[in-house]
Amino acid sequence: MTAAGTTTAATTATPTSTDAPPTAGSRFTGAVANYIDERTSISGLVKELGRKIFPDHWSFMLGEVAIYSFIAILLSGTFLTLFFDPSMVEVHYEGSYDPLKGIEMSAAYASALDITFDIRGGLLMRQVHHWAALLFVASIGLHMLRVFFTGAFRKPRELNWVIGFVLFVLAMAEGFTGYSLPDDLLSGNGLRIIDGMVKGIPVIGTWTSWLLFGGEFPGTVIVGRLYVLHIMLLPAILIAALGVHLLLMVINKHTQFAGPGRTNSNVVGVPVMPVFAAKAGGFFFIVFGTIVLIASTVTINPIWNYGPYDPSPVSAGTQPDWYIGFADGALRLVPPGWEFVLFDHTWTISVLAPMAVLGGFLVLVMFYPFIEAWITGDKREHHIADRPRNAPTRTAIGAAGVTFYAVLWAAASSDIIATHFKLTIEGVTYALQALLIFGTLAAYLITKRVCLALQAKDREIVLHGVESGRIVRMPGGEYIEVHEKLDEYDRWRLVDFEDYKPLMIRPNAKGKITVGQRVRAVFSRWFFEDRISPVTKGELESGEHH
């Protein structure tokens, strides 16, 4: 509200002859705006922000969903900190949930139960917090997919992609530290897996685990340590990174899909002030409302079922939250017996190998913009979003990555897939192992072919028009179907994309062809060998005549 008031006041501060004397209200806002501006020079920034243009396409709002769910997380989380006690001191539960009465548990778990059963609104806040967290990571994921498949990570936005990726990882870390706090059976099982992974590192593993847990797992300090990470360190870094992310977004401006009047040097859409801001404000409440609606009708993390953490029991169906699922799945897909004996010690790689694969996968995602830029040798700025089909190799790589991730993700619920579809858990595991490799490959190949086919179809449509379904008999007795030409607006969408060709190997300044050059040429050929060029002006014109 005040922001809107300030802008109007600030932008109309230039002397214009106003006929009617200003009302007391507008005089007041004017004065306040002036006061603030004289001390902060903020009007320039507000003006700049107020004129930021947002393209009108739904997929550009996914990042907003992430921000709004983050706000829901901050608000509900603040409530929770008022009542949560991050201590592992043993207490006897005396709250109102009958099946846990008198049970010995940590103060952390007891306070989480109190929030759930004995503090007014506590359960709702817990559920808002947790559901919003799931939505937060999910919307970041979808937002990243949008950016990836439209090539919006290309110059000048590579750095922002990296920052966005860091945000994604931070969000996962926030989630993990968060669901480990209540110190119930499920969260303890999750920590036990982390403990196992750390201990799986040769030589330093056990020591590192002792360092983390302050002694033998589970120890008595881990909840306090996670709490510091969860409510202070990680959110601080996350908010800072988010600030930079948004700032860069304003500086770089949005990409947009190709269309008439849309060029690489403009953005067509609505300015932030006032229309977009109003829409965005409304959208915030829609997202918030959806979260609260879900949180008030659907249970999430029923910690009262799990009971206090105790290293001996593990429940059937123990899974991490969805965003950690891919890591759990990777562990589940390792075939048995990946270990060997050396120097009288058994070395196991059944934990290290999946961790390395996941690490590699994440690093590839993080640096993808630089990898692609190197392969294409493209140093230009790009502000027009690619239609996924117009970058077949990239889209295929993306589809392969999505499949790879999805299979790992599904593997985390292999037991539930088995019971619910009446399959054997071994069968499910083998099938997923095969899918992880062959499914990923198949996704790559199929997607690439589909993209090329779609491009070919576009080309056909541009050159020959759309089949109208109207059959005409020619005087000679011949039948033809009338093709209707596209109008210029539709055509624009189909022809305005860039054409790449495989790089030629050229000697460098010293007249040598370096190994780097050769590797690059190989990759470039892989990228652009199969391609369909956009229809050129010449082709179009000659098309008009036949």
Add this chain to the structure above:
Amino acid sequence: MRTSSPKPNSAPRQRATGRRSPLATVALIAIGLVATGGAYALASTTATATNPAIVHQASADEGKKLFAANCANCHGLDAAGTDEGPSLHGVGAASADFQLGTGRMPLAMQGPQGEKKTPQFTAEQIADLVAYVASLAPGPALPEDRYLQADGSASKGAELYRINCAMCHNVAGAGGALTQGKFAPALAGVEARHIYEAMVTGPQNMPVFSDLNITPQQKADIITYLKFIENNPSVGGADLGSLGPVSEGLFIWIFGLGAIVAMTVWIAARPN
């Protein structure tokens, strides 16, 4: 400002006619309570009536005939076992009552493990068969009624359940996968005596929990807990099958993010 004003406020609707006296409401509630209470009492007496030990003088001889007709092809005429089914000497009344009461026997094996189905015999016939199996050799007897009342300590039961059962049946009794397509079934809706009998006899891939391991009173506590979670739905709202984070994750992707994406499409489609 308003161009088309809504319908003029009509005068408050007449409610005087036919208005019930507050006493009528009270009376209605009272009648409702008595009726449901009565029905409940009736239902629970009929439930005990089906307890074969009480109403029916079970006869091992009748049971032997039924056995010869329905079970002997697998378990052998004298129940000493064949290649198709194990010997029933010493499995006890508890085992027979569990297998027959949950409809597992006569076995109709289709998958990797015999599953429960609607019982094939009447309560009397089951009692006869149980008496026959019990007469073969000593074995675990039918549970005493006082352990089946679900009035023990839910918190002790919950703790025992988490330690002894949750690894197969899931903390909320939602069931879980075992190897080779076998599974531990979900426990909601299983009768108290069948829970007790399952613990003492350990059907198929379930271990036996003898009285030395879990005392009868502790078994009663476990039953109390299972009945508690069955009768008290999740305080947090729909429980999504109590499957934990997997169903939560699916829910947020499909319904949460799905709804929000639909909303973004709608907003972006609005003209400014």
